[in-house]
Amino acid sequence: MTIRLYDSAARQVRDFCPLVPGKVGMYVCGLTVQSEPHVGHVRSGVNFDVLRRWFEASGYQVDFIRNITDIDDKILTKSADQSRHWYNLAYDMSIQLDKAYDALNVAPPTYEPAATGHIPEMIEMITDLIDRGHAYPAPDDTGDVYFDVLSWAGYGELTGQRVDDMEPAGDADPRGKRDPRDFALWKGRKDSEPQTASWPSPWGPGRPGWHIECSAMALKYLGSAFDIHGGGVDLRFPHHENEQAQSRAAGHDFANYWMHNAWITTAGEKMSKSLGNTLSIPSVLTRVRGIELRFYLVAAHYRSHVEFSFEALDEAAAGFQRIEHFLTRARDVLGEIALADLEKLPEDFRAAMDDDLGTPAAVAVIYDEVREGNKALADNAEDVAERAARVRAMLAVLGLDPLDPHWAESGNGTADKLTAALDVLLTQLLEQRAQARAAKDFAAADAIRDQIKSAGIEIVDTPTGSQWNVI
RNA sequence: GGUGGGUUGGCCGAGAGGCGAGGCAACGGACUGCAAAUCCGUAUACACGGGUUCAAAUCCCGUACCCACCUCCA
CATH class of the missing domain: 3.40.50.620 (HUPs)
Structure with a gap:
């Protein structure tokens, strides 16, 4: 090739x-x-x-x-x-x-x-x-x-x-x-x-x-x-x-x-002529995360002129989160996600990248894999494992693997500790909500969900229980 | 004046003669106690005018508009 x-x-x-x-x-x-x-x-x-x-x-x-x-x-x-x-x-x-x-x-x-x-x-x-x-x-x-x-x-x-x-x-x-x-x-x-x-x-x-x-x-x-x-x-x-x-x-x-x-x-x-520092990197990163900004840049072909807008940037961020959520849910099921060998990258992905760095088509391949992976999440853990590993590998090639430690928010382990602490608190709340739902006290269940959501955390209900994600 | 690029659906953004990339948003359905997430489905496109071709968003000619570079620039 x-x-x-x-x-x-x-x-x-x-x-x-x-x-x-x-x-x-x-x-x-x-x-x-x-x-x-x-x-x-x-x-x-x-x-x-x-x-x-x-x-x-x-x-x-x-x-x-x-x-x-x-x-x-x-x-x-x-x-x-x-x-x-x-x-x-x-x-x-x-x-x-x-x-x-x-x-x-x-x-x-x-x-x-x-x-x-x-x-x-x-x-x-x-x-x-x-x-x-x-x-x-x-x-x-x-x-x-x-x-x-x-x-x-x-x-x-x-x-x-x-x-x-x-x-x-x-x-x-x-x-x-x-x-x-x-x-x-x-x-x-x-x-x-x-x-x-x-x-x-x-x-x-x-x-x-x-x-x-x-x-x-x-x-x-x-x-x-x-x-x-x-x-x-x-x-x-x-x-x-x-x-x-x-x-x-x-x-x-x-x-x-x-x-x-x-x-x-x-x-x-x-940009060199306009808008002063409103589009400086630190300024843009107050709105979206670095990985989302990178996704926005990678999703367009490098030779295409891009008309920057915050609306398009937000769209890109929303689109990227769908990919991330798949990996999060896959990890909840699998424990951890392997990184597929490069030889196992989907053929369409390789072909897109070989063709003058066709990142837009490459991203489309990632979405195809995510959709199929989401389907498999219901009943086929083995398939999920393979697809998630390929998604990670494709993202890694684009510098967009969310599980890459580079993207961890701080290098001293603080983020991990905070996540663990949150998990303890939320597990208790989710348990209370599960009991309320079991008792058909939906008002109480929804109150807990709303309270958690107001803290910027969404609840995802699955057949095997509820999970939480920071939005 | 010279050189190069562009105009695609509500929005972003690919493709480069035949099968509607993908995403975001919207709508309908499944799932759900209700949601969310997810899945399934739906609609809306190729700036304009000609031409070539069985077939054109794609090739050719012309027109309009936009952009970049011509010694500061990613």
């Missing part, structure tokens, strides 16, 4: 053929840590986490590099506005980002390199580009170094654009450029910028341009050629176009496949 992926460079779905059999090297552009992470930011994290998990489930050994860019124009501007050190802002935001990823069960990558830790590697690559005639230091005294776009015939091929149709790059003062579309590899330090934001280089003190860090870090950790490069669609141009141009101009094959996830918008606007 072959995994097929949409390669945005080829603009079509291609069979995935790894450069080294059994191994995958993937590089994903993480964030520029300049503001609090919101729902849009983490979509990319979740989507590529699912891809990574599917590769691993399919038997690949994955080397997954996801960088953070911790120095750039915006970090300097914003930190100055907030009267704080730029590195404090970047560090603070990277901590927030880690928390957001953790809240959504986005597994840490193999390594998360930061741009500022790789200045020598970047300088080396820039030097190489100058030696090869594809870059030049600005002739003025700015200390800038530019990539020479016209010297590289392949420029524009990733995004299917002709250089003549492009607008000039605005990332630096254009006076030193040979061509207005040339982009900065190195930015000479300006007097207005903090000393701490500059590094020595053959061209004087300065800092890296925006794109070079990814080329340098991908080269260092994944080698001259690697399998997959990913990121949000907005990065296709200029970021990825420029990365590919500079890496190939420096003699590297670079990425074999390019994958881009689509946007999440609100009210038709992309």
